[in-house]
Each structure stands twice: as structure tokens, then as C-alpha cells.
Amino acid sequence: MPQPPEPDWIEARLVGARPQAVAALLRYFRDLDLAEEAFQEACLRAVKSWPKNGPPRDAASWLIMVGRNAAIDHKRKQARLTGLPDEAVISDREDTEPDMVERLDAADYRDDILRLLFVCCHPDLPATQQIALALRIVSGLPTPRIAAAFLVGERAMEQRITRAKARIAKADIPFETPGPVERAERFAVVAAMIYLVFNEGYTDANPTSERAKLCDEAIRLARLMLRLFPAEPEMMGLLALMLLQHSRQKARFDAAGAPVLLDDQDRSLWNRHRIAEALAMIDKAMLHRQPGPYQIQAAIAALHARAERQEDTDWAGINELYEALERHAPSPVVTLNRSVAIWKLHGAAAALELIAPLAEPLDGYFYFHGVRGNLLERLGRNSEARDAFSRAIALANTPAEAVHIRQHLDQLEGERTTGKP
């Protein structure tokens, strides 16, 4: 007699099976709403049936079959009621039943899930809608939780998701199995979206907030992608990068929620487990000898993680990695980041020289003026530093950033009144 499973256990199985099941149902129905409804119906039936009959051996297959059949029944009933021809819209697809059954065992969900994530990243959708949609559809987060994560009302989030779905319904979703080039393109888009999810959570000072939990969700999605596509070095790099950044979660904000700079963080608060896993991922990725932006950024974060004290940091190594990043993904922001390594290696004047050409492209960028102000302050060019910090404070993205800059300004103000230049 099988033990009836605990309700918690059922929920865990449903959450775990969700990406696979929704992805397969999307391939079958070619419609996001239908796929989601079919999955929800299957979950309802699971909650009723599993405690009585025991859990199925493969929860995802069970949910796909039950969800698919329920949706087809529903369609047929609707067709009869409205007197339409009794030809279910979905029944004439060439890739339906026999193939479906085979695929359930073949663990060939890879492209389904990749497609599901890819669909959420449609280029017509703004980044925030991409993330919201992926969290709703792939991760299955309830709308109130997503709304809380984005600090907007539930109704607004509901509308945002509905609009995003409508946009996608009009787009051509590619349903053929992708070739290697397309797959690589999808991979890059999906990786970028996963990192957006992470960054959304990363900015939150409260580690138990809904928003901060997005970091865990992003890591979970990256692990999911890697289980499906184990040989993708950039996905390994992304997972390592997120694990390393997330390892500093408890050290990145002080008790008042103000950000603590890397140099000033209490390194004993860094999560050694996440660091260890990230270093293992980087080792694996390196075997492929296909460096890319995520791997390089992860390698930079790893050099910070390896330094037990701030002064042990391998700044020469970090500078070299930033130079590599400038070649792979040139951007003024990368050069701005490299200036910190140059400052540590060659002093503030050299760093200031490096960032001088960035003044125009990064004029509207908070961190540029913050870094510049800092360097000028160190060189004793206080009045220029004040101007840079004033510019930064006007561009601050969060109250905490503004407070941080305000401290610099107050310090400079104090020096001015005591007679320093």
C-alpha cells in the first residue's frame, strides 16, 4: 500500500515539473494561455488524485498527458456547444500523439524548455515584461508575488503580463527543432533574460523580500538550463557569476540597508558554499576554451572571492580579465570597471586618465560620476569632486545610492569649511 504523499510534497513535485510540463504543452497547443490553463487543470487533478492513488513515477509526463487530454476535452465540448465543426483545432498537428508519447520517455524536453524561455524573451517586449512573463509562465510564481518583486500593484502586474501574452500570441513562435545556430542565438537571449531576473533581485537590500528571492529563481533557471544543455560554457559562466555575486548577499548591505562596497565588506559573511560551486563551474567552463562575457565576468568575481582580505586581491589579474572583456564585449561600462583595477595598480591619476574618454558616452550614468568624484577626491581636487558627486546624486537610482554620495559631499563640505581646497 503506497503511503499517501504529503500535500507539501505534491506542491514540490508540481513546482519541479512545471517548466517541463508547460513547455511540452506549449509545443502541443502552440498557445501560451492554453498551455498554462491545461497545466493548471492537470495540477488540480493531481491534487485530487495523487493522495488517493499514489504519486506517478514521472510527475511531468503525468501532468502533460492529463493536461493535454483535459484541454482537448474542453475544446471538443466547446465546439459542440457552439455548433462549430467537430474538428478540434489542435488535432491535425503532425507532431501529436504517437510522437508525444515517445518523447515523454526520451527526456527530450530540452528544446521545449528553451523555446518556452525564448518565447518569453520576445524582442518586442521590454525587459521588465520579459522577466515578468518568464517568472509567471516558466517559474509559475503567482502574480501577487511577481507584483511584490517589482514593487507594483497586483492589477498593474496582471495587466502587464496579459499585454505581454497578447504581444506574443501575435508573434510567430518558432516550433521547429532549432538548428545549432538558432539554438545558440536562443541560448544567448535566454541567458540575458536569466541575468536580468537575477539583477532585479540583486538590488534589494532585504534578503527575505520577494524581490531578493528572484536571485534564487535566476540561479534555479540557470541550473535547469545546464541540466538540459550540460556543455554550454557561457551558461556555466552565468551560473558561476550569479553564485559569486549572490555569495556576498549577507555582506552587501549594512543593518540600515545601505550598500557596502566590496572593499569594505566583511568577507566572513560571504557564503562559501556558493563560492565553491561557482569555482567548480568555472573550472568546467575553462575546459571548453571558448571564453565569453559571462565566463570572464565570473572569473573576475572569482578573483575577488579568492582573496581572503581586500588587500590580497589580484588586481593585475582583474585588469587583464577586464581587458579581455573589453575585447569580447566592448562597452564604456567595462572600461569604467577596469578603472578600479588601474586605480589599485597605478593610482588615481592613471585611472582618471583611463575614464576621461568615457565622459560623453557615460554622461547619464550614475556610477561614472560616482567613480570620477571618488578619484578626484583622492587626488585632492575637491571642487571638481564636488561637481562630479552633485551630478551623481542627481542620477542616483535608489535612495541608498543617493545617501552614499551625500556622505562624500558632506565630507567635502566639511573640508571646505575647515579651509581645505
Next chain:
Amino acid sequence: MRYTILCYHNEEITSSWTEAEDTEVIENLKAVNRKWAKNFEPIVRLMPTTAATTLRKSENIVTDGPFAETKEQLLGFYVVDVDSYEVAVQIAREMAEANPGGAYELRPIALYYPNGEAIEDAPTP
């Protein structure tokens, strides 16, 4: 008599545990560990399979991911303490020459308690 108790679970599920849920499971396990402390020898928690690589012995190539074939059976395991991944692979390659056929999966260890009774301190590798 010594036994190994090998732990299996669905990673789709374990990887969706929150940190709090994960800690709860570990705490529940610790109660059992404490009760049987004198019987426990090494206790090992492995990293997720996403951190694994596999040396296919007959081809002498390293592939990403865990060993996932179904024809072969798990026959034993080694715990090695090394300075780098390369050394671990080197050891595996030398063992493969001594004992060809099948595969060695290299899986980093997340938590390692050499003696069960030391369960309260959590050394990381």
C-alpha cells in the same frame, strides 16, 4: 559491516527548495545523525549534477554533466582532496588505465564531515 547509504532525489525538486527549506531538511537529518553519531563515518553532500564532469574511460574523454547511462551500475567511489580540478582528472585518468571500461564521474563535494560526530561544524572543501 560497513554500508554506504546513497542519497537519490529529483533535482528539479531539490533545486527549487528555498534556503530555509534546505536548512530545514539538513536540520531534520542532523537529528538522526546525532542519534547514530558513533555509527557515522564520512557524511558527504555532493554539489548539484550541473557541477559534474564525466571521464568516459574507453574513449578517454571528459564530458560535461553527470554519468547518466542506465546500463552501468554504481560500484564504488573515492573521495580525493586535491588542489585543482586538473589533479582530480589526472587521478581519474590514471585509475582508468588501471581499470578500463565504464566511467568515472567527478562531482565536487559541497559539504564534507569526515566523521559523523563532527556534524556541528560545517567545513567546506
